[in-house]
Amino acid sequence: AQSVTQLDSHVSVSEGTPVLLRCNYSSSYSPSLFWYVQHPNKGLQLLLKYTSAATLVKGINGFEAEFKKSETSFHLTKPSAHMSDAAEYFCVVSDMDNAGNMLTFGGGTRLMVKP
Amino acid sequence: EAGVAQSPRYKIIEKRQSVAFWCNPISGHATLYWYQQILGQGPKLLIQFQNNGVVDDSQLPKDRFSAERLKGVDSTLKIQPAKLEDSAVYLCASSFGINEQFFGPGTRLTVL
Numbered sequence: 218a219q220s221v222t223q224l225d226s227h228v229s230v231s232e233g234t235p236v237l238l239r240c241n242y243s244s245s246y247s248p249s250l251f252w253y254v255q256h257p258n259k260g261l262q263l264l265l266k267y268t269s270a271a272t273l274v275k276g277i278n279g280f281e282a283e284f285k286k287s288e289t290s291f292h293l294t295k296p297s298a299h300m301s302d303a304a305e306y307f308c309v310v311s312d313m314d315n316a317g318n319m320l321t322f323g324g325g326t327r328l329m330v331k332p
Numbered sequence: 333e334a335g336v337a338q339s340p341r342y343k344i345i346e347k348r349q350s351v352a353f354w355c356n357p358i359s360g361h362a363t364l365y366w367y368q369q370i371l372g373q374g375p376k377l378l379i380q381f382q383n384n385g386v387v388d389d390s391q392l393p394k395d396r397f398s399a400e401r402l403k404g405v406d407s408t409l410k411i412q413p414a415k416l417e418d419s420a421v422y423l424c425a426s427s428f429g430i431n432e433q434f435f436g437p438g439t440r441l442t443v444l
Contacts, residue, residue, distance in 0.1 A: 260336070
């Protein structure tokens with residue numbers, strides 16, 4: 218069975234300061250890991266994904282995440298927050314097998330960006 | 333390319349009534365998913381289709397929820413009868429094989 222724990226339900230940063238959203242996962246297989254962002258009243262958008270290639274993954278809008286197998290973590294970072302980054306962020310694990318792409322979502326972290 | 337389309341965007345019903353949601357996936361995407369997202373939580377998979385066949389419906393409350401994808405393209409999710417705890421956003425997603433899932437804007441259901 219797979220599971221995801223997002224360690225902070227809310228994170229507040231000032232514009233221009235670094236962002237760190239924490240995620241730990243549990244998986245029986247070699248997982249694929251994703252970060253999705255959800256802006257109010259909009260669909261989920263993929264930020265980045267890890268699929269057993271490079272452990273440091275770069276995504277859209279300056280976000281990146283590092284896969285650390287020994288720590289079972291996949292934290293999301295950004296060097297400098299922008300007001301437009303305020304949204305809900307979901308860490309997602311997938312055990313891709315012959316049955317398909319079964320995504321398990323974390324509970325979400327709401328990022329607030331102060332001017 | 334056009335994204336995943338869902339309708340309606342919002343729906344308000346009273347408990348014990350019935351409701352249906354519609355999803356049209358991205359053209360060519362054989363795999364279609366329905367998720368339920370309760371306020372303050374991450375989305376939870378309800379059912380996954382591969383073409384018109386069900387791959388996984390283990391988390392679908394089958395006593396009141398049903399879904400179909402008769403022609404392997406668009407899909408309908410139905411709740412009959414609705415309960416208060418069904419208030420949520422219902423998300424549809426599609427993918428080409430086992431690749432990235434693309435999500436629609438969702439249908440926000442309020443059950444009074």
